[in-house]
Amino acid sequence: MSFIINYMNHHLMIHFSHIVEKAHVEIIAENNQEIESFTIRNQEFVNFDLPLEKGNYHIKIVEGSEENIKSIIVN
Numbered sequence: 001m002s003f004i005i006n007y008m009n010h011h012l013m014i015h016f017s018h019i020v021e022k023a024h025v026e027i028i029a030e031n032n033q034e035i036e037s038f039t040i041r042n043q044e045f046v047n048f049d050l051p052l053e054k055g056n057y058h059i060k061i062v063e064g065s066e067e068n069i070k071s072i073i074v075n
Helices: none
Strands: 003-008 011-029 034-049 055-063 066-074
Touching: 003 066
Parallel strands: none
Antiparallel strands: 003 011, 011 034, 011 055, 055 066
16 A cells, blocks of 8 residues: 655645555554544545644554554644
8 A cells, every 4th residue: 555645734635546445544643542533435535624733643544454654743
């Protein structure tokens, strides 16, 4: 699975390299608290309104048996 994550103006944008049939997304704060979670179905691009405070966050995406975690820093 390949994807790009961008966070601007309170919007989390995820662009996948393919159409995702079904994937689960979790946004986790640096204290391991889950901020938000949602499921993506039959999409290649997601634009999600998500006001985050300053800090470090992990974006965990699980598609089938494949799990990827990427980090973002919100200033």
